[in-house]
Amino acid sequence: MMRAAWYERTGAAADVLVVGERLDPHPGAGEVRVAVAVAGINPRDVKRRAGAGDRTMDDPLVIPGDDGAGVIDEVGPGVGANRVGERVWVHSATFGRQHGTSAEHVVVPAAHAIALPGDVPFAVGACLGVPALTAHRCVFADGSVDGQTVLVTGGAGAVGRYAVALAKRGGATVIATAGGPEQEELARAAGADHVVDRHRSDAAAVIAGLAGPGGVTRVVDVAFGANLPLTSAVVATGATIATYASAAVPEPALPFYALMRRGITIRTVLVFVMPPAAMRAAVRDVTAMLADATLTHPIAATHPLDDIVAAHRAVERGGRIGRTLLRIGPAAP
Known part of the structure; x- marks a missing residue:
């Protein structure tokens, strides 16, 4: 038997x-x-549990959690x-x-368990997963960014910090x-050359000035609909807006012709596909970057796992800077 957290219906954390x-x-084959x-704990975990966006239960019981770190203790045939x-x-x-990482054991495809360098704490390994892989796809889906100007909205967020560094x-x-x-300090610590206060009324003009004649050629965007007035104003001809969320405006109205006349590509990113x-x-690049810090x-x-309700509530409230984690195993450095 193992300790785990689960829900059998969607709803408020304390209720389900x-x-x-x-x-x-x-493990199977x-x-x-x-x-x-x-x-x-990712926003997806709490939204799925809450039933947000008309989500329904795909399975009769769900152990939440996509990301985690630990030690392989059993392998299936072919591994x-x-x-x-x-x-x-x-x-x-x-x-x-059905069964994720909010438990003492989780079974995953062998390719979804990536070697963690011995000097990297499990807590760091648990931070990677969805945010780091999403960031990599947003940054590099359309080729090299060498010599380009990249705008990362929400540069202090989980995906944003990784996107800045990548x-x-x-x-x-x-x-x-x-x-x-x-x-702003977190975004700079991740490697940003310039950080702009998103609340500034002249943020678009400031960004355009920083980008210079070449303009912003790639955007990694945390809030597609809400940020369209900004991003559509600063992107260069032929630029790409890679976006992984649009929570505030889930069905945005596109300034179609303004984007079309500059040949803008809109790329939606979901790590699971x-x-x-x-x-x-x-996986290769993220793991390599662990080695050089x-x-x-x-x-x-x-x-602690027993406090998962408080952890889910904290992620739902937002406002925290940094990842919210669950300590599962007895030795979790």
């Missing part, structure tokens, strides 16, 4: 989340089981026994599955927007 004992899962040390004992970070645990490492000049002094080659490249991983709070 249960912590207790579940049967241990075991091509799968591994991970003894989870730390799990990460080398030498992977047992390997420290890993896990991503996409609940995509097409774009900078890729040779871009990076402009980030942020919502206050603390957020990334092409296999793009996923392999993202390029990435930063602010952590807002780490809750």
Whole structure:
């Protein structure tokens, strides 16, 4: 048996989340089981549990959590026994599955458990997953950014910080927007060359001036609909807006002709449907950047598994800077 958190209907965290004992899962062909040390909580986890956006239960019982880190303790047929004992970070645990990382054990496809360098804490591994892979896809889906100017909206957010670091490492000049002094500092720490207060009435003009004659050629956008007045004003001809969320304006009205006349590409990004080659490249680059400490991983709070209701509520409230984590295993450095 294992300790886990789960829900059997959608609703408020305190109403539907249960912590207790579940049967241990075991890996099938091509799968591994991970003894989870730390799990990460993403906005998707709490929205899915809450039933936001008319989400319904796809399964009769869901253990939430896509991201986490721990140690492989069992492998299924077709996976080398030498992977047992390997420290890993896990991503996409609940995509097409019921049981995620908010449990002492999680079973995932072997390719979704990525070797974690021995000197990297499990807490850092649990931060990666969805945010880091999303950022990589947003930055590099349309090729190299070397010599380009990249605008990252929400540069202090989980995806935004990784996007800033990846774009900078890729040779871009990076402009980030942020919502206050603390957020601005985090975006700079991630590698942004310039940070602009998103509340400024002249933010578009400031960004255009920083971008210079070449303009902004790539945008990584956290709030597509809400940010369209800004992003559509600063993008250069032939630019790409890669966006992974539009919570405030879920069905935005496009300034179609203004974008069409400049040949703007709008790319929507969802990590779970990334092409296999793009996923392999993202995993490779993110793991390599762990080794040289390029990435930063602010952590807002780490809750015990028994406190998952408070952790979900904190993510829903927003306002925290950094990831919210669950401590699962007895040894979770």
